[in-house]
Amino acid sequence: MATEDSEYWRWKEYNWKDPEMDWKDAEFITAGVDVGSVSSQAVITLDSKLFAYSNMRTGSNSPDSARNAMNWALEDTGLDLEKIQYVVGTGYGRVNVPFADRAITEIACHGRGANYMYGPTVRTVLDMGGQDCKAIRTDEKGKVTAFLMNDKCAAGTGRGMEVFADLLGIHIEKVGEESFKVEKEPPAVSSTCVVFAKSEATGLLRAGWPKNKVLAAYCSAMAHRVVTLLERLGVEKEFAITGGIAKNSGVVKRIEKELGLTALDVNLDTQIAGALGGALFAEALAKKAQKQG
Amino acid sequence: MIEMFKEWYDARHEYAKEWKEKTGGKVLGYFCTYVPEEILLAADVLPVRILGSHEPQDVTEPHIFGMFCPFCRDCLAQGLKGRYDYLDGIMIAQSCLHIRQAYTSWEMHIPVPFSYYLPMPNHVQSPRALPYLKAELETFKKAVEEWTGKTITDEDLDRGIEIMNRNRRLLRDAYDTRKAADPPMSGLEAMYMAVSSQMIDKTEHSDVVEESLKELQTRKLETPTGERLIIIGSEDDDTTFIDMVENCGSTIVVDDHCTGSRYFWNQVESNGEDRLQAIAQRYIDRPRCPTKDWEERSRIPHIMNLAKDWNVSGAILLQQKFCDPHELDIPIIRKTLEESGIPTLFLELDVTVPVGQFQTRVEAFLEMLMEEDLF
Numbered sequence: 001m002a003t004e005d006s007e008y009w010r011w012k013e014y015n016w017k018d019p020e021m022d023w024k025d026a027e028f029i030t031a032g033v034d035v036g037s038v039s040s041q042a043v044i045t046l047d048s049k050l051f052a053y054s055n056m057r058t059g060s061n062s063p064d065s066a067r068n069a070m071n072w073a074l075e076d077t078g079l080d081l082e083k084i085q086y087v088v089g090t091g092y093g094r095v096n097v098p099f100a101d102r103a104i105t106e107i108a109c110h111g112r113g114a115n116y117m118y119g120p121t122v123r124t125v126l127d128m129g130g131q132d133c134k135a136i137r138t139d140e141k142g143k144v145t146a147f148l149m150n151d152k153c154a155a156g157t158g159r160g161m162e163v164f165a166d167l168l169g170i171h172i173e174k175v176g177e178e179s180f181k182v183e184k185e186p187p188a189v190s191s192t193c194v195v196f197a198k199s200e201a202t203g204l205l206r207a208g209w210p211k212n213k214v215l216a217a218y219c220s221a222m223a224h225r226v227v228t229l230l231e232r233l234g235v236e237k238e239f240a241i242t243g244g245i246a247k248n249s250g251v252v253k254r255i256e257k258e259l260g261l262t263a264l265d266v267n268l269d270t271q272i273a274g275a276l277g278g279a280l281f282a283e284a285l286a287k288k289a290q291k292q293g
Numbered sequence: 294m295i296e297m298f299k300e301w302y303d304a305r306h307e308y309a310k311e312w313k314e315k316t317g318g319k320v321l322g323y324f325c326t327y328v329p330e331e332i333l334l335a336a337d338v339l340p341v342r343i344l345g346s347h348e349p350q351d352v353t354e355p356h357i358f359g360m361f362c363p364f365c366r367d368c369l370a371q372g373l374k375g376r377y378d379y380l381d382g383i384m385i386a387q388s389c390l391h392i393r394q395a396y397t398s399w400e401m402h403i404p405v406p407f408s409y410y411l412p413m414p415n416h417v418q419s420p421r422a423l424p425y426l427k428a429e430l431e432t433f434k435k436a437v438e439e440w441t442g443k444t445i446t447d448e449d450l451d452r453g454i455e456i457m458n459r460n461r462r463l464l465r466d467a468y469d470t471r472k473a474a475d476p477p478m479s480g481l482e483a484m485y486m487a488v489s490s491q492m493i494d495k496t497e498h499s500d501v502v503e504e505s506l507k508e509l510q511t512r513k514l515e516t517p518t519g520e521r522l523i524i525i526g527s528e529d530d531d532t533t534f535i536d537m538v539e540n541c542g543s544t545i546v547v548d549d550h551c552t553g554s555r556y557f558w559n560q561v562e563s564n565g566e567d568r569l570q571a572i573a574q575r576y577i578d579r580p581r582c583p584t585k586d587w588e589e590r591s592r593i594p595h596i597m598n599l600a601k602d603w604n605v606s607g608a609i610l611l612q613q614k615f616c617d618p619h620e621l622d623i624p625i626i627r628k629t630l631e632e633s634g635i636p637t638l639f640l641e642l643d644v645t646v647p648v649g650q651f652q653t654r655v656e657a658f659l660e661m662l663m664e665e666d667l668f
Binding site: 092104105106107108112132141142143144145146147149151281284285 | 641653661
């Protein structure tokens with residue numbers, strides 16, 4: 001049996017609420033639920049301000065994942081689901097959020113969420129998700145003006161990084177710093193396809209490469225892959241990264257180096273961008289519904 | 294009436310078999326819409342376009358490269374699986390290497406009494422293309438006469454031309470109805486209408502289009518029109534995909550596909566003298582496939598006119614994966630449309646489409662087009 005210590009892919013799940021805020025003062029209480037392929041988040045906003053959220057692994061059942069994430073975000077807030085005026089579902093399982101009033105794509109939600117998190121100067125958002133990545137261009141309001149999504153496979157995504165953490169026995173949250181413990185930056189592995197890259201990595205380990213060096217080579221390959229996606233779309237400043245991989249400095253710094261551009265920094269969980277955008281759209285929709293009576 | 298086209302499309306093989314039994318005539322399967330059907334109709338042959346079935350298959354692997362387009366592999370698979378076992382002949386007019394590979398492999402592995410390669414010129418913009426194609430059509434006509442044992446007279450050619458032209462006129466009329474603010478037919482229905490004309494006796498098909506046009510005068514779709522889209526690209530009879538797009542809040546109002554408008558757009562302008570020359574001229578002048586649109590890019594103004602006349606708010610560029618000729622045209626088409634304020638979405642088709650992933654992109658694209666203010 002695998003113990004938690006040996007599950008190198010396992011990242012920490014958690015919930016958070018702003019202790020300074022009281023939902024009773026709010027006119028609009030809305031929520032966004034992002035059921036992704038790997039992780040799920042629920043975000044609650046009070047009058048367009050982030051109030052509480054949760055972030056956890058997606059289970060095999062989307063409606064359950066949505067419910068679990070929502071319940072966890074509500075925990076200790078004194079709120080219950082009935083008091084939330086409008087809920088937007090987003091992410092791969094957006095149509096499977098049983099209590100959602102509307103589904104909006106994660107592309108629109110990440111654009112909106114990044115605008116809140118990083119401010120209105122953001123023009124290019126790279127969402128590095130569990131099983132796909134998206135390059136998104138937005139205007140000053142966070143409205144999407146163009147986007148590109150990677151192809152069918154999960155190469156260069158969160159899931160791929162989890163597989164590599166497991167293969168090399170390096171904890172997923174340490175991948176970034178470990179990948180820089182190399183004397184010299186190695187050439188990137190030639191493929192980001194999870195299966196091919198894994199066999200290439202096995203070959204490199206057998207050839208005597210230290211695992212940090214293999215990890216560096218994989219991070220470079222992943223960075224290169226998303227940079228080509230960004231370049232196809234065209235990058236305009238400011239640039240920000242959302243999603244789980246935004247927490248991985250091993251990939252982020254290599255993307256920045258290749259782009260010659262620094263990504264905006266934020267003191268918020270980058271994985272909540274989608275759900276946060278959803279909650280903000282939910283508020284706009286709640287206002288609209290109120291107006292229409 | 295309009296449901297008939299889907300029924301025909303779904304039961305294309307049964308239809309052809311019944312036609313054969315009823316008429317005792319010959320059925321010819323063809324691979325590309327540059328095939329001059331006028332000459333086949335003049336000899337009372339039923340031309341049917343060979344299309345795929347959009348099912349995963351494992352029979353073409355030994356015969357055709359995996360990096361050739363999914364469409365050519367899907368077509369060949371139909372032959373290898375015996376679904377076109379009623380064909381008396383097959384033919385292709387030169388367009389691209391991938392589909393030619395499907396044709397030659399078919400010829401080798403599924404022998405039929407008649408097979409014909411028509412070397413349709415690629416450089417149709419050359420003044421030499423017309424005399425060249427005309428001479429090729431003469432040779433082709435003789436080959437059809439030998440195969441069918443029937444002499445093709447000028448009257449026969451006139452009949453063939455008129456049958457084709459009538460169908461083209463009617464399909465254009467049907468497409469024109471989609472210019473309305475609320476089109477009376479969906480893009481999916483239009484796709485069934487256009488593509489079924491490639492498998493059904495043309496006169497029978499035309500009669501039903503004619504009837505449908507009356508129905509369309511008062512017809513209303515149940516769902517709101519939403520965003521008006523044009524679809525542009527290679528062969529496309531991916532009905533699952535089209536249905537998904539239209540269920541996300543849009544209506545496809547016009548297309549530039551060889552299974553759609555490129556097939557029937559222009560007529561043979563015959564003056565009753567040199568008929569083969571008039572036919573050749575039609576195939577040289579038709580809206581071009583990207584294998585033939587060089588160096589002048591005539592597709593671009595044509596597409597821009599469609600976008601304008603059908604008043605679209607967005608364009609989906611759809612092509613078969615690995616289709617190099619179409620891929621070459623993508624950048625200039627996107628650039629031109631976007632400079633005119635028409636956003637584009639580019640997607641690659643496979644034998645089956647990953648509907649979930651495509652749906653996210655299509656929905657995000659429509660959200661981008663929509664005027665709804667959520668900010």
